[in-house]
Amino acid sequence: MRDHQTRVGAWMIDCFGEEVSADKTERADRFIEEALELAQATGWTADRGHALVDYVFGRPVGEPGQEVGGVMVTLAALCNVHGIDIDAEARREVDRITQPDIVLKIRAKQAAKPTGSALPVATASAVAATALSPAQREIARHALGLDGRRRQSYRNHYVAGEGGDDFVTLREMVEAGFARQHRASPLSGGDPIFTLTRAGAERALDPGENLKPEHFPIIGAD
Incomplete structure (x- = not known):
């Protein structure tokens, strides 16, 4: 476990930097998120989660070191009953998240994360109140074929190779609900294809500009 903790610590600094890595509240947010996703994957339900939140926060606060011990014991017990090799899965996940392309995707998600929120992505209401950054708007207008002379968009696509600035910006847009990423194709030269959402x-x-109806149909329209 010491080697695992050391590898994760080094990955955190490389992926996020010192400030984010040292944010104790966000580290707890992400731990709870992953713990809930694991429980959900085993068939655990949301109503049990809500009941346990009320129960735990109605009790005296524990000591972090002892609670870590409890986490490790109960996690091992959960893995045992589901036939999961805890060490193998831990190594597999660190191997996965240290891949350069995955690091880029995680950084993009972190960059799009709403400031001060426990949630890893913006909610629909937050998206509604969010404007595009200058870089995002430039890419969006290019994707739509708007150059200041046209009054209506005539396309909806943008191709960006992984690792470039445009790719990172587009991934931020995906996480914010402003774009979608699609699989690469021979026509795109093997690079991912992005399209804009209506938002x-x-x-x-x-x-005075408008969107081509064929690319952005209004759901429910006649």
Whole structure:
């Protein structure tokens, strides 16, 4: 476990930097998120989670070291009953998240994370109140084919190779609900293809411009 903890510590600094790595509240947020996802994957239900939150926060606060021990014991017991090799899965996950392409995706998700929120992505209401950054808006207008002379978009796609600045910006847009990522194809030269959502496209429009209906149909329209 010491080697695992050391590897995770080094990955955190490389992926996020000192400040984010040292944020105790966010570290607890992400731990709870992963613990809930594990429980959900085993068939555990949300109503049990809500009941346990009320129960735990109605009791005296524990000592962190002892609670870590309890986490490790109960995690091992859970893995035993589900036939999961805890050490093998821990190594597999660290091997996965240290891959360069995965690091880029995680950084993009972190960059799009709403400030001060426990949630890893913006909610629908937060998206509604969020504007595109200058870099995002430039990419969005290019994706739509809007150059200041056209009054209506005529396309909806953008190809960006992994590792470039445009790719990182587009991944931020995906996490914020402004774009979607699609599989690469021979036509894209093997690079991922991105399209804008209506929310992203509408934020890129200048006054007097509109979106091509075929690319952005209104759901429920006749």
